[in-house]
Amino acid sequence: MSISMRELKRPVLFYAKAATALIVVSLVFTAACREAPGPEPAARAAAAVEPALAELIDFLAIPNVASDTVNIRRNAEHLAGMMRKRGIDVRLLEENGAPPVVYGELSAPGARRTLLVYAHYDGQPVEPDRWASDPWTPVLREGRLEDGAAVAPPDRLPTGPDGDEWRLYGRGASDDKGTIVAFLAALDRLKAGGAALSVNVKMLFEGEEEGGSPHLGAILRANPDLFRADGMILCDGPVHQTRRPQVVFGARGVMGLEMTVYGPNHALHSGHYGNWAPNPAAQLAGILASLRDGEGTILVPGFYDDVRPLDESDRAALASIPRVESDLLREFDLAWSEGKGLRLEELVMRPALNVRGLASGAVGEKAANAVPSEARASIDFRLVADQKPARVRELVEAHLKSLGWAVVHEAPDPEAKRRTSRLVRLEWEGGYPAYRAPLDAPFSRALVRALGPATGGTLVVMPALGGSIPMELFDRVLGVPIALFPIANHDNNQHGPNENLRIRNLREGIAMHAALLTGLGAAWD
Numbered sequence: 001m002s003i004s005m006r007e008l009k010r011p012v013l014f015y016a017k018a019a020t021a022l023i024v025v026s027l028v029f030t031a032a033c034r035e036a037p038g039p040e041p042a043a044r045a046a047a048a049v050e051p052a053l054a055e056l057i058d059f060l061a062i063p064n065v066a067s068d069t070v071n072i073r074r075n076a077e078h079l080a081g082m083m084r085k086r087g088i089d090v091r092l093l094e095e096n097g098a099p100p101v102v103y104g105e106l107s108a109p110g111a112r113r114t115l116l117v118y119a120h121y122d123g124q125p126v127e128p129d130r131w132a133s134d135p136w137t138p139v140l141r142e143g144r145l146e147d148g149a150a151v152a153p154p155d156r157l158p159t160g161p162d163g164d165e166w167r168l169y170g171r172g173a174s175d176d177k178g179t180i181v182a183f184l185a186a187l188d189r190l191k192a193g194g195a196a197l198s199v200n201v202k203m204l205f206e207g208e209e210e211g212g213s214p215h216l217g218a219i220l221r222a223n224p225d226l227f228r229a230d231g232m233i234l235c236d237g238p239v240h241q242t243r244r245p246q247v248v249f250g251a252r253g254v255m256g257l258e259m260t261v262y263g264p265n266h267a268l269h270s271g272h273y274g275n276w277a278p279n280p281a282a283q284l285a286g287i288l289a290s291l292r293d294g295e296g297t298i299l300v301p302g303f304y305d306d307v308r309p310l311d312e313s314d315r316a317a318l319a320s321i322p323r324v325e326s327d328l329l330r331e332f333d334l335a336w337s338e339g340k341g342l343r344l345e346e347l348v349m350r351p352a353l354n355v356r357g358l359a360s361g362a363v364g365e366k367a368a369n370a371v372p373s374e375a376r377a378s379i380d381f382r383l384v385a386d387q388k389p390a391r392v393r394e395l396v397e398a399h400l401k402s403l404g405w406a407v408v409h410e411a412p413d414p415e416a417k418r419r420t421s422r423l424v425r426l427e428w429e430g431g432y433p434a435y436r437a438p439l440d441a442p443f444s445r446a447l448v449r450a451l452g453p454a455t456g457g458t459l460v461v462m463p464a465l466g467g468s469i470p471m472e473l474f475d476r477v478l479g480v481p482i483a484l485f486p487i488a489n490h491d492n493n494q495h496g497p498n499e500n501l502r503i504r505n506l507r508e509g510i511a512m513h514a515a516l517l518t519g520l521g522a523a524w525d
């Protein structure tokens, strides 16, 4: 699509502000940077890159960890400004001093449906030492850092198709500031092209998603009218590993468990007591083997009873998803996968029990010939549609009891340890259920219909994401059908050092959002 004069003029304004922010930030952080950007971002400020990229660079220069209360508010206000500039009616919704939800509305004359758009403007905490450049000083590279791409010299810009493979590095580049900017740039594109919004749009930009969204439920419940909508897109996460765009209609739920098995009150000589004192490490291994087999199947009786079976539309969607397993095996140095030959996308529609850590005694040079005093396992369960965390907890505890274990939730005192054999402590971490929208529901079909042509038939329709996103919260509180509509590249280093956004993903993201905003209304009717 063509770029309007209005858009062409914008970078000058954005860059004036970006330059100030970047100079200040780079002065503060230069010492910490292994590859200091020096004056580079400021020099680039004078050059004309596309407006969305300029706007994103500006936005990324504001540190956005939710616990950094001063800066997170600056992000909220900056974002509110980006929205107001586009004529969006904006409100900051506050709860207990938490990072505000930036809420906005745009109405489309004659539109019959309302789309709620969600993204978060906060980012994961950073470890600057592990970044190649400062996380809050966005830099452009002419490719992937992993492939040796250096920071681009100031006289080079990612213009045209050659720039497609460039990356913008900075915390939040892909998760989710890049997406927010792509969505707002899509609104500009509609305006510039004289195209009309086909749906009313409400925007919900959250500022503490990476901190677990502790206040989001309260904000949603306090503003039921504001968030009333007919469908919702969560603009978070990556596109398909094949780089094809995707729309995802569900996500797994999650819950955590810390499990402790007790032995003697201090480590005992294994020669004197090794087959007499119960060994908690060996006992724990037995428990784990009873919970899950070597193919990842969960052995807890009844665990799969509530799992929603796949229907015909799920199976059809799964069959049309391009296969990525052989590439992934190579990438991860794996010779095989669990799941008895089922494909990855089908396996993530089943629950998982993952042993995320084990601790007991010591290994290697620190190993002692002793019976350890306790053994711990840390587990996360990934839940799928219709499973309830409370039920999972009941089933796991009943299973352990059936094996002769006495289940407690608090640390046992010496008296309890003397009195009770096979004592296991379970500490459950709250979690949340999965969500899955039926693929044949009107909103699901409308999204696919609106995005399909815009993506040249490459759109991947994914019934569920393996990871966990609290989609269920929106379902429960707002009762609105939800889909995940990501734009970021899958190799974006989300949550880790050197988070980045591929320039082509930004460009395609703008085009896809524009297509959605213009086409969704008709596709939905």
Ligand SMILES: [Zn+2]
Binding pocket: 120, 175, 176, 209, 236, 237
């Ligand atoms: Zn995210």
